[in-house]
Amino acid sequence: MTGSTHTVSNQVPPLVGYDVFAADRALTAAVERHLDPDLLDEALGELSGLGRTSGSAQVQEWGALANENPPRLRTHDRYGDRIDEVEFHPSWHRLLGKGVSAGLTAAWIRPGGHVRRAAAFLVWTQAEAGNGCPLSMTHAAVPALRTDPELAAEWEPRLTSQVYDRGLRPARQKAGALFGMGMTEKQGGSDVRANTTSARPLAEDGTYELTGHKWFCSAPMSDGFLVLAQAPGGLTCFLVPRVFEDGTRNVFLIQRLKDKLGNRSNASAEVEFDGTWARRVGEEGRGVRTIIEMVAATRLDCVLGSAGLMRQAVAQAVHHCTHRAAFGGKLVDKPLMRNVLADLAIESEAATTLALRLAAAYDDGGEQERALLRIAVPTAKYWVTKRCPAVAVEAAECLGGNGYVEESGLPRLVRESPLNSIWEGAGNVQALDVLRALQREPGALDAYLREVGQARGADHRLDGAIKNLLTELADLQGVEGRARRLAERLALVLQGSLLVRFAPPEVADAFCAARLGGDGGAVFGTLPHTLDLASVVERARPVS
Template identity: 55%
Template sequence: MTATGAGAQTGTARRGHPTHEVFNQPPPRTDINEYTTNAALTEAVQRYGGGWAAPHLTEVGELVGGAQFQLDAELVQRFTPELRTHDRYGNRVDEVDFHPSYHRIMGAAVAHGAHTSAWADPRPGANVARAGVFMQFSQVEPGHACPVSMTHAAVPSLRFSPDLAEFWVPRTFSREYDPQLTLDKPGAIFGMAMTEKQGGSDVRANTTRAEELSDGTWALTGHKWFCSAPQSDAFLVLAQANAGLSCFLVPRVLPDGARNVFRIQRLKDKMGNKSNASSEIELDGTVGWLVGEVGRGVRTIIEMVGRTRLDCVYGSAAGMRQSVAEAAWHARHRQAFGKTLIDQPAMTGVIADLQLEAEAATWTAMRLAAAYDDETGEQGPLRRLATAVSKYWVCKRGPHHAYEALECLGGNGFIENFPLARRYREQPVMAVWEGSGNVIALDVLRAMAREPETVEAFDAEVALAAGSSHAFDAHLARTRKMIAAVAADPAGAESRARRLVESMALAFQASLMVREAPTAVADGFVAARLGGDGGIEYGTLPDGVDAGAIAARA
């Protein structure tokens, strides 16, 4: 009896437990080149003058698509930043500790120029190439993109003060990343501190004070409600000087090697963006250097704000690419009811609709990047208005897009081991930061009223697709009518702002898709977004849309 039982157990062990066999599950989506497999990105980079960077972008695609990078992206979400206010002896240090994976990701992003390559090596297509690098890193690990973006965006503001720029700008250009807080290193990462608890986006309500000192520096005292990436080497900070709101450069380390007063009160416990440290800080006699003119702080920092808004578009588009790529991967490797999911018409329609959104966001991002590559200034009016319009729309489309992609994975999509749970929590931040919906919509109204040339440039760009279809022409006519109505009734413009910006964004995206995307994609976008026959939810495409061809690009 005992021998028989033992033999039975041994036989079972040899055969293994049938319930432990894993089948009908997709393999990990790793070791895939995230550039060469992204049809919309590769086509847009080529179209807008960045083709020369294809070898570098392919290298980045291989890196971020690799198993090690994806593991690091998971680890930085699991082991989040920790604030260390004092050292073991009681000295105030105000440092943030990160998992080694974070520093590996930051080091790779800086080494590949995701931060300032367009400034450091200006040439036709430089911003397009930099956007391609930035978007690929953001696609797989979005949190680190915050300090990368701010470092890029700080450059034009720094140039308002040539003496400061001479010291700091070359450091932002460095491809060497070193997280130590010291001036004895070639590189520097920048942060920004504008928001205060009583004002939010209303920065003119700031109460942080700046007093000029005898040596030409300034002493800043106040509290910042949001300071992203407090581990950075230096920050652009807004404070009230005697002549009004002004912009200051605040380094963590002073020229003599001493630590500046930069008290990190706490790290924000955010819904998403977990790998990025966001903080509240206190300035108490903190030393700063004036950037630009006294009383012209908004003018000085507005270019930095504009560039970070642009990167929010890049980041949202990158997130859409991750979402639809992961959903399509699952659908191509999973079977249900006797067929692969992607071959089920209902799922094909969902993947195709998600792809339409991702492609439109990608083409939008790269067209904007091309506008920033313009050295003649002719594209200035277009990028002023189109950046704000796109920031509003693309970033707002991100969260619902991430949710629908997550649902394609079923229960697995809701599990933190899978990247789409992280992505779903991440996407809203791009819509909130650097101007939430109403702030951006009102900025669009402000640009239209104060700079009418921006409206002319935007209309000229969109109208390049006029005559392509009845649906597009009808939408363009409606958009022009709304623009005219807002101009004729400034007092009532705010109540129409969101409808107007949405209409402008769809016109901009549809025009780009008609002119640049493959026919199936362009026709599908116009039919689904402008034709009136599509539904509200993803996967409710009108009849006649070639869902199979569109889904194949995911």
């Protein structure tokens, strides 16, 4: 039956059927800036193909279905045998398969691989963020495994494969494999040195038997896991395979799946080890040092994931306001709404620009760039992931009541937005890590100052912010209590320097005015009205 009380009008068409990559001007510019020209055409073609896939109606439907049908745990089969398997909706497997085939676990073996992967990760996050977890864990496991050349030779080809081979079978029979991670325990959380899981050496050199638990285990359906446990020599990193060469299964008891605020499509679990076979990775007693490269890589993925969520939230908000009319005109033309959208847009562009700069540092690999990463990764992880929830909530408000309705897709972004701030070390952990880098590794601060110094003299507000930052750094007495403030200032100055060097003048001007010059408020939509806000919003508009 058709209602006759009114005619449906002034409704915004869905943001669908568009190239998520090509429509993101900040992202495309960053890729062009950081990639070798010889790689550019191929990379742009791949990213645009993934962008069209990400923006397609089919993939958006897969994302919705994967969240509406979260994973289920099957502890036993019909005969009562323990199997500990996680069942996913078919849409999850389709999304994860696309992510693997797009090279989101293959950065370590491709020229310019980290920039290409970072851009792809940012694009693919916008289709569905949940499948980013196993992609991130698998990608990040590679540098940890490289501490043991024999293990790396065995596992790296599987982890960097662009073939998604689902199901639990012996790894040697699979065309590709996924990795998860288990670090935290009930009693310790981020304090992994409080872990109690024990590792008893076995007769075969380098092999152990684990007994204990993990309160959070990422990607529990994976083929293998990197975990921390207490060996005789102290906290040590281990590789735990799910299936042995003869097809029998290792002891990996999934007790339950976490019921999370967001990230509903992805499984996170509590697991028990009870005589679980494991292979040592690295030296006994050096587990944190062994796994730290994995943690650093996953922290960068938290930055990328948050940047992707911000970009999608801003794209949805700008798209809605471009098409929606109210009070005699389009919302995007209303001065106050334009101010809100522009403020959101510069936050999103700053996050994207910083994330791709860090990915380029991974590709470079030189001493200076490694030193920059030591301080810039925790700084970016702290700040960008903190800004993501504020952007998502404000973007939802741009849609009015429609943004509070599930069909709009914004509630999923809002629920997802706090995740990256919490995972891989919450805000205090990141801020304290920044302090450790400042106090113990002078080369890290030198690399940071060299980076931001490349923009000195280009904007007086940035120059003033650098001067104030140096004053704060000169006095590290009682610094722990102001570690968050220091991490925030480090992030804002770094973002400002990158935008001044690489962004259009209207974007850099707005950022420096509001974030560095004190000419912005505590909420979005308080940019100076004299700025060229229309150009900032137009730059952020997705083309559909």
